[in-house]
Amino acid sequence: MRHEKKFEFLFEHLSNEIFYILFNNRNFLLKFNEIVSESVSDLIDTYPSNLLNNKGRIKRTNIPVWVKNAVFHRDKGRCVFCNTDLTSLVNTLTAKNYDHIVPLDLFGANDPCNIQLSCEKCNKTKSNKDPETSNNYYSWW
Numbered sequence: 001m002r003h004e005k006k007f008e009f010l011f012e013h014l015s016n017e018i019f020y021i022l023f024n025n026r027n028f029l030l031k032f033n034e035i036v037s038e039s040v041s042d043l044i045d046t047y048p049s050n051l052l053n054n055k056g057r058i059k060r061t062n063i064p065v066w067v068k069n070a071v072f073h074r075d076k077g078r079c080v081f082c083n084t085d086l087t088s089l090v091n092t093l094t095a096k097n098y099d100h101i102v103p104l105d106l107f108g109a110n111d112p113c114n115i116q117l118s119c120e121k122c123n124k125t126k127s128n129k130d131p132e133t134s135n136n137y138y139s140w141w
């Protein structure tokens with residue numbers, strides 16, 4: 001019993017650490033969401049119709065504030081593509097867009113790990129084309 005408690009503690013701790021590391025790696029999230037989208041496309045016919053749009057893809061949902069906060073923090077308040085500041089500290093006219101890494105039209109999901117921060121211009125340029133993210137990361141040192 002004592003070992004089971006330690007194992008449970010270790011498993012929970014490892015899960016949190018792994019999530020933290022992977023959520024911060026957008027290239028991993030891109031590859032992960034591409035794999036998920038393949039499974040979704042295979043199984044989409046089994047989804048309840050109320051979850052699908054008129055194109056037969058997963059419906060867009062409102063992104064919860066906690067997801068927006070997590071993504072904004074991870075992406076350091078900057079567009080992941082062009083690095084435009086979206087904190088409103090420098091320019092209040094640039095709109096924040098919460099973009100699907102793998103677009104919904106390509107069987108992407110409304111999952112927090114499939115969302116990234118972008119400016120309006122980059123979001124419109126990307127639109128529903130190929131899944132895309134960037135290697136732009138804020139250096140901590």
Ligand SMILES: [Zn+2]
Pocket residue numbers: 079080081082083084118119120121122123
């Ligand atoms: Zn941009």
